[in-house]
Amino acid sequence: MTGHGHVPRTAELERLRRALDTHGLVNLTGPPGAGKSALARELGWKHVDLEHIAPAHLAPAHLGPEHTGLLGGVDPAAPGSAGLEAAGPEAAAPGSAGRDTGACDGDGVVVDGADGPGRAAALSTLLGRVRFRRLLLISRLPLPARDGGWTGSGLHIVGLTPFPDEDVDRLAGAAGIGDPGARALVVRLAGGVPALAHAACRALHAGASANDGGAVADRMAEELTDRLARERPGARTLHALRLLATVGAGDEHLLSAGPALFSRLGELSVVRRTALGLTVAEPFRTVLESAYHWRRPLAHHTTRSRAAAYRHTLLQRSDEPARRAELVRQQLFLTGDPALRSALFPPAESTVTVAAATQDDTDAVHVLMRRWAERGGFDRTRADRITERWLAHGPSAFRLARDGEGRAVGIASLLPVGDGTAGGVDQLLQQHAEQFVTGPRTGGLFLGAAYAPDPVAHSRVLGDILQRSVHAGRLVVSTATDDYQRLVRVLGFRVHGAVHDDVFRCGRPPQVFSNAFTPAALGPWLDRLGPAATAPAQAADERLVPEVARALAGIKDPAGPADSALLAYLPTPTPAALRRWLRDAAHDLATGADAADAEAGAVLCAYYLDRSPVTHHQVACRLHLGRATYFRRHRRGLLALAARLRAGG
Structure with a gap:
C-alpha cells in the first residue's frame, strides 16, 4: 500500500492473468468505482478508453498499440500492431481469440468502457472481423447483458470482488483518517468499493463529521452521480434512483414512473431486477438513501411511508408464500430500525x-x-x-x-x-x-x-x-x-x-x-413493530417503552441488562454502555428546560437510580406529585428515553 491510499490486489491480479492466459478474451466486470481500470493498468498493456471513440467509428486501428487517432489507416497485421492479427474465415466471432499461453505483460490490449451506449454491439461486430491474442474488455455489467451478440461467444467473465473491510480500513488510514470512529464509518459506507471509500475520506477531510453519516454519504452520492454520467441517466432518472434507494425495491406503480423512465432506471449498472421490481445494489443503495435522508428528511419519511402502505396492501392480497416472504422482508426494511437494517440489510453485496x-x-x-x-x-x-x-x-x-x-x-x-x-x-x-x-x-x-x-x-x-x-x-x-x-x-x-x-x-x-x-x-x-414508515414516530417509541423500563429496573445489576433489545441501538452494544447511557439520559431529562420533561426525569432518577429501593408512592410524595400526575410523568420519561435512543441520541 502506498501513501496515496492504494491497496495492492495481488490475488485479484493473479486471477485475472490466469483467466487471460487460459481464455484470451476476458470481460472484467464490477460496479462503478470498484477499481477495474486500476487493476487492468497493472498488466502493463495498451489501455484504450472507448469513452472518447464514437461507436459507429470504432475500427481495428483504435486498438493498435501505435494508434495515433486516425480512423482506419492501420493494417492490423502490420509491424507495431502486436496483439492484433488479421482475421481469417475462422475468426468470425469474439470467441475465436487465440489461445496463446505466454505471459500477459506487454502482450495484449485493454479496452475500457466497453458497455457504454452502443459500444458492446460495436465491439462485437469489430471482433467478428479481427482477433486478438490477448484482449481484456472492462465493463460495469457483463457484456452479454448489454448486447445479444456476445451470447455464446466464448467470452470469459471475471467479476471483481469488493475490498475486504480490513483493506478499506487501511485505505482510509493511508488517506489520513486517523480517528477509529471515522474509519469505521468509511468501512461501513464504502461496502468494499474503493472509489466510495476515497469519496468518504474526502468528505471527512472537507469537514463532515464522522457522527453525521448523512453528510459524508452526500459527498459520496455526488461522486457516484458523476460516475454514472457516462450512462447518460438524465435528471429524472437520477431522482428516481434515490427514491428507489429509499424504498428498497420498487415497481412502476410505487415509483410513479412511466414505462420509459422505469426502463431507463433498470438499465443503470447499479440497479438490479428482483421479485418485487427494481432495487439498487449495495453499497450504493445505502449511500443514496443516507444522502437523501440528510438532504430532505421529510420527503424521505413521506416516500418510505407511501412505500410501506403500498407493501401492506400487496401483503394482504398475496396468496403466494414466496411473494409474502419478499413483502415481509421489505416491510422490515421499511421500518428503518437500525438493528434490523444492520442484521438483515448490511450495506454490501454478496454472492452467498x-x-x-x-x-x-x-x-x-x-x-x-x-x-x-x-x-x-x-x-x-x-x-x-x-x-x-x-x-x-x-x-x-x-x-x-x-x-x-x-x-x-x-x-x-x-x-x-x-x-x-x-x-x-x-x-x-x-x-x-x-x-x-x-x-x-x-x-x-x-x-x-x-x-x-x-x-x-x-x-x-x-x-x-x-x-x-x-x-x-x-x-x-x-x-x-x-x-x-x-x-x-x-x-x-x-x-x-x-x-x-x-x-x-x-x-x-x-x-x-x-x-x-x-x-x-x-x-x-x-x-x-411500529415501523417509522407506517406509523407516527411515537408508535415506534411506544414499542421500546417496556424495554426501557426493564433496563432501568435492572440498572443496578452489574451483569445486566445483557439481553436487552436496547443494546442494538447503541454504537457500543454492551450492558455497561447501556447502563451509562440510561443514567446520563435520565439526568439530562431531569435538568432540561421543559418543566414536564424535568419532572419526568426527576421521577426516573428517584425511582430507578436512587441507592435505596423506593416505591412509586414514596417517590410521588417526595416530589409532591399526585398519583395520576406521577404516573403520567413516569410514562413521559420512559417515552422520552425511548425516543432519544431510537433516534440515536
Whole structure:
C-alpha cells in the first residue's frame, strides 16, 4: 500500500492473468468505482478508453498499440500492431481469440468502457472481423447483458470482488483518517468499493463529521452521480434512483414512473431486477438513501411511508408464500430500525447463497457447528451431542450458506416442529416443548443455531430463515446468545422465558421465543413493530417503552441488562454502555428546560437510580406529585428515553 491510499490486489491480479492466459478474451466486470481500470493498468498493456471513440467509428486501428487517432489507416497485421492479427474465415466471432499461453505483460490490449451506449454491439461486430491474442474488455455489467451478440461467444467473465473491510480500513488510514470512529464509518459506507471509500475520506477531510453519516454519504452520492454520467441517466432518472434507494425495491406503480423512465432506471449498472421490481445494489443503495435522508428528511419519511402502505396492501392480497416472504422482508426494511437494517440489510453485496445441506455436507456441518459453539462459549461436547441429534433427522435439518466459490461459510439448524422431531427439540425447549410439539402452537420450524462470521453472509442466513418461516407459518427459537435474544426481541417475538437447565454449560440457560408467520398474523405482527414508515414516530417509541423500563429496573445489576433489545441501538452494544447511557439520559431529562420533561426525569432518577429501593408512592410524595400526575410523568420519561435512543441520541 502506498501513501496515496492504494491497496495492492495481488490475488485479484493473479486471477485475472490466469483467466487471460487460459481464455484470451476476458470481460472484467464490477460496479462503478470498484477499481477495474486500476487493476487492468497493472498488466502493463495498451489501455484504450472507448469513452472518447464514437461507436459507429470504432475500427481495428483504435486498438493498435501505435494508434495515433486516425480512423482506419492501420493494417492490423502490420509491424507495431502486436496483439492484433488479421482475421481469417475462422475468426468470425469474439470467441475465436487465440489461445496463446505466454505471459500477459506487454502482450495484449485493454479496452475500457466497453458497455457504454452502443459500444458492446460495436465491439462485437469489430471482433467478428479481427482477433486478438490477448484482449481484456472492462465493463460495469457483463457484456452479454448489454448486447445479444456476445451470447455464446466464448467470452470469459471475471467479476471483481469488493475490498475486504480490513483493506478499506487501511485505505482510509493511508488517506489520513486517523480517528477509529471515522474509519469505521468509511468501512461501513464504502461496502468494499474503493472509489466510495476515497469519496468518504474526502468528505471527512472537507469537514463532515464522522457522527453525521448523512453528510459524508452526500459527498459520496455526488461522486457516484458523476460516475454514472457516462450512462447518460438524465435528471429524472437520477431522482428516481434515490427514491428507489429509499424504498428498497420498487415497481412502476410505487415509483410513479412511466414505462420509459422505469426502463431507463433498470438499465443503470447499479440497479438490479428482483421479485418485487427494481432495487439498487449495495453499497450504493445505502449511500443514496443516507444522502437523501440528510438532504430532505421529510420527503424521505413521506416516500418510505407511501412505500410501506403500498407493501401492506400487496401483503394482504398475496396468496403466494414466496411473494409474502419478499413483502415481509421489505416491510422490515421499511421500518428503518437500525438493528434490523444492520442484521438483515448490511450495506454490501454478496454472492452467498443458502440451501439445504446434503449427505456430502456432513463434515462442513460439524466444522461450522463447532465454530458456532466456540463463538457462544458453549461446552463442545454438549454442542456436538446436539448436532448429532439434529443430524439424526437428516442433513436437510441444516441450511448451509455458500460463497461464490462454493465454500460453506454459514449455517442454520431448522427442524420441522412435531412429534417426529421431538427428540431434536425437547432438550432446548424443556418445559415449553409441549405447547409447540403437541399443543395448540404445534407446527412450523424450530431454530436452534445460526452462525456466519461474515455480516453479509449472516444476513443471507437470517433472510433464508425468515423466508422459510413465512412458508412454515411459525418459528420457535431457543437461544443462549445475547445477540440473537436482542434480535428476536427487536423483531417482536413472544418471550416464553428461559428453560430450566444450562444446556450448553455456558452459564446462560437458553431463552425460548416464538412468532406466528401465518397470512392472518403477518399484518398485525408488522403493525406491532411500529415501523417509522407506517406509523407516527411515537408508535415506534411506544414499542421500546417496556424495554426501557426493564433496563432501568435492572440498572443496578452489574451483569445486566445483557439481553436487552436496547443494546442494538447503541454504537457500543454492551450492558455497561447501556447502563451509562440510561443514567446520563435520565439526568439530562431531569435538568432540561421543559418543566414536564424535568419532572419526568426527576421521577426516573428517584425511582430507578436512587441507592435505596423506593416505591412509586414514596417517590410521588417526595416530589409532591399526585398519583395520576406521577404516573403520567413516569410514562413521559420512559417515552422520552425511548425516543432519544431510537433516534440515536
